[in-house]
Each structure stands twice: as structure tokens, then as C-alpha cells.
Amino acid sequence: MNAGGPRQVSMPAMAEIDRVIFGPDPFQLSEGEQANLRLKLIREAVEYHLHHCAPFRAYAARLHFSIDDVQCGDDLERIPQLPTGLFKRVVVSSGIDKAVCRPCTSSGTQGRLSVVWRDRCTIQRLLGSIQTAIAGLIDDPPEKDVLVVNLGPNQAEAGDLWFAYVMSLIELAYITRHMVVDGRFDPSEAVVAIERAKREAKVVVVTGPPVLLRQVSEAALRTKRVTTSNSEFTVVTAGGWKRPDGSGLDRQALTELVASAFRLQTSGRIRDAFNQVELNTVIFECSSGAKHVPPWVHVCTRDIRTLTPQPNDHIGLLSYLDASALSYPAFLISDDVGRVKEGRCACGRYGPTIEIQRRIERAEHWGCALKMNAFLEPDMPEIWGP
Ligand SMILES: [Zn+2]
Numbered sequence: 331m332n333a334g335g336p337r338q339v340s341m342p343a344m345a346e347i348d349r350v351i352f353g354p355d356p357f358q359l360s361e362g363e364q365a366n367l368r369l370k371l372i373r374e375a376v377e378y379h380l381h382h383c384a385p386f387r388a389y390a391a392r393l394h395f396s397i398d399d400v401q402c403g404d405d406l407e408r409i410p411q412l413p414t415g416l417f418k419r420v421v422v423s424s425g426i427d428k429a430v431c432r433p434c435t436s437s438g439t440q441g442r443l444s445v446v447w448r449d450r451c452t453i454q455r456l457l458g459s460i461q462t463a464i465a466g467l468i469d470d471p472p473e474k475d476v477l478v479v480n481l482g483p484n485q486a487e488a489g490d491l492w493f494a495y496v497m498s499l500i501e502l503a504y505i506t507r508h509m510v511v512d513g514r515f516d517p518s519e520a521v522v523a524i525e526r527a528k529r530e531a532k533v534v535v536v537t538g539p540p541v542l543l544r545q546v547s548e549a550a551l552r553t554k555r556v557t558t559s560n561s562e563f564t565v566v567t568a569g570g571w572k573r574p575d576g577s578g579l580d581r582q583a584l585t586e587l588v589a590s591a592f593r594l595q596t597s598g599r600i601r602d603a604f605n606q607v608e609l610n611t612v613i614f615e616c617s618s619g620a621k622h623v624p625p626w627v628h629v630c631t632r633d634i635r636t637l638t639p640q641p642n643d644h645i646g647l648l649s650y651l652d653a654s655a656l657s658y659p660a661f662l663i664s665d666d667v668g669r670v671k672e673g674r675c676a677c678g679r680y681g682p683t684i685e686i687q688r689r690i691e692r693a694e695h696w697g698c699a700l701k702m703n704a705f706l707e708p709d710m711p712e713i714w715g716p
Pocket of ligand 1: 619
């Protein structure tokens with residue numbers, strides 16, 4: 331029973347994971363190459379967090395987990411995972427310095443919020459996952475040709491609110507115009523900004539939460555200002571599929587509305603991006619509408635009642651092993667129900683993709699929470715870390 335032990339484990343200056351995140355398009359790798367990388371990078375990350383996060387090490391020991399148990403891809407499911415609810419109760423830390431780390435707060439509307447502390451390296455890798463996806467899944471445009479219209483605030487104004495912050499990060503990679511200024515959003519002004527961007531840039535990417543995209547599309551239809559242009563136009567929805575009153579926003583209806591408002595020929599130009607505050611990677615859709623998982627993340631589903639890992643293509647709780655987080659162990663059991671698929675996607679790429687169907691329901695949550703709490707110690711310290 332060796333849960334990592336006192337062995338010194340540190341990240342080299344240019345870790346392999348950084349070469350993958352910031353290197354050439356990892357989605358072009360073969361299925362086997364992606365699987366090998368995934369195993370290696372996640373194994374390294376687990377060793378790192380076993381060493382740097384004492385409660386995680388103790389938790390792993392209680393589950394009789396040893397890193398030596400992880401020898402092939404099938405063994406990844408043995409790695410201990412944390413229910414995301416833990417981040418609502420304690421500070422999960424693999425050695426954070428609050429003076430230089432950023433608290434990232436979930437954008438949830440009910441109950442306690444999750445707070446995830448991230449250091450500079452962890453945030454840079456998160457941005458890297460966005461760049462990788464834009465480059466790899468949106469046809470690899472040269473950065474200078476891209477103009478982003480973000481239907482949200484800039485980084486300074488986004489503060490700690492998670493999705494606004496994630497989308498504002500895009501300004502570090504591409505020329506970006508932000509449409510929320512001093513807390514104010516005007517859909518007609520956004521239409522004008524999008525039209526201007528189409529005249530100025532070869533590739534225009536509009537990002538924003540579905541609810542704001544709907545407002546902009548309605549304004550575009552109302553004002554009849556939309557012109558045809560030669561620029562490549564991609565819409566990336568990011569954030570909750572919820573209306574302000576809490577009811578669901580229909581994906582198909584929004585796709586049709588955006589396509590008609592901006593005269594898009596195919597729905598493949600409207601992509602959804604998935605993230606939750608505890609996950610350090612943004613997962614984007616390809617032109618075939620599949621959410622591709624990069625090779626530093628492993629996703630499996632677990633049975634909703636027993637939490638037992640399931641084979642691919644089974645509906646269950648989506649659970650993640652994300653090797654890119656340094657300031658906390660991003661090994662998570664989420665509240666989302668969905669499935670994982672393997673093999674060749676219709677877009678031609680190989681590797682796993684995920685489908686998110688719904689949030690876990692209250693009745694299911696009860697048994698599941700009991701099971702999860704049994705994993706964790708009864709009296710938890712405020713800081714779950716060194
Ligand atoms: Zn695809």
C-alpha cells in the first residue's frame with residue numbers, strides 16, 4: 331500500500347504536458363499516441379499531487395491506491411477522484427500561495443459556490459487548452475487573422491466569476507473586443523461590432539453565453555444590419571444553457587436562430603465549449619458537434635448510484651482526470667450525466683469525445699452524495715492541502 335510516499339516529485343522546467351498543451355495540434359495524433367500520452371501525463375500529475383496534497387495522499391491510502399496500480403489506460407479508472415462538491419466546502423490545495431493565486435468562483439445560481447484556487451501555471455495551461463481547441467478544431471487560423479468578439483467583459487471586469495473570466499482569457503491569445511462594459515450589454519452594439527469585425531478580419535469568432543447570443547441574434551434580425559462577407563465566421567457558445575428564469579435554452583432552436591441571423595450555411599459553424607470551474611480544460615466541439623477530449627484529460631462515466639466506473643458508451647456521471655492543474659488535484663466526479671465515446675469521429679479525428687446530457691437529479695444525488703462522503707474523512711480541515 332504505497333500512496334505516493336515521501337519521494338521528491340517536482341515538475342521539470344518545461345514539462346512534457348506543456349509541450350503537448352502549447353505544441354502542435356494534439357488532435358492530429360493517432361488514437362494510440364493520444365492514449366500513451368494520456369497515461370503518461372496523468373500518471374505524472376497523480377504522482378505530483380500525491381506528494382504535494384497530504385489529504386489526497388491520505389484519501390488514496392484509504393482506497394488502497396498506489397501509483398504502481400496504473401500501468402495501462404484501463405487502470406486510469408483506479409485513480410481516486412474527488413466529488414466536485416468538495417470544492418464548495420474546503421480549499422483544495424497542492425501548495426497554493428494565496429498572495430499569488432487566483433480564487434476562481436463557479437457561476438452557479440443556487441447554493442454554495444465552488445472556489446478553486448489557481449496559480450499562474452495552472453491558468454496558463456487553461457488558456458492553452460482554449461488556444462489548442464481554437465487552432466485544432468476551428469481550422470488552425472494564423473493568430474493575426476483572428477478577431478474575437480466576446481459577448482462578455484474584459485479580464486479586469488470579469489473578476490473571479492468563472493465563465494466570464496475563462497472567456498476573457500482569450501484576449502491574451504487573440505485581438506478581442508469585449509461587449510460588456512461597466513456591467514452593461516447592448517445587443518445592437520454587439521451586432522455593429524460583429525459587422526465591423528467581418529470587414530476587418532479573415533476569421534471572426536464570436537463567443538458568449540447562449541442567452542446573450544440569442545439576444546444578439548434577435549437584434550441582428552430586428553436591425554437587418556447583417557451583411558454577407560468573405561470572412562470565416564464561427565460562433566462559440568460557452569456557459570450555461572439556462573434562461574434567467576432557470577428553464578432550459580434549447581440548443582437546436584438557438585442554432586437555427588443564430589444561423590438565420592448571421593446567414594450561416596451550416597450549423598457546423600456554431601460550436602459549444604464546455605467547462606466547469608473545477609476542470610482546468612475547456613472542451614470544444616468539432617464541426618460534427620462532438621466534444622473532443624485532449625490527451626491530457628481522461629474522462630469516464632461512473633454508475634450514478636454505486637459510482638463504479640463504466641465502460642465507454644454507458645450513461646453515467648462524467649468523471650475527469652485532468653493532468654493540467656498544478657495548484658490542486660483536478661481528479662473529479664462531476665454532477666453531469668453523460669457518456670464517453672471512442673473511435674473515429676465524423677470529423678475525421680480520433681480519440682474520446684463526450685456528450686453531456688443533463689445535471690444529476692435531486693433523488694439521484696442523495697445516494698450518490700452518501701457514497702461520496704463515505705470516501706472522504708468526516709471532519710475535514712478548512713484547507714484540504716499541505
Ligand atoms: Zn469530431
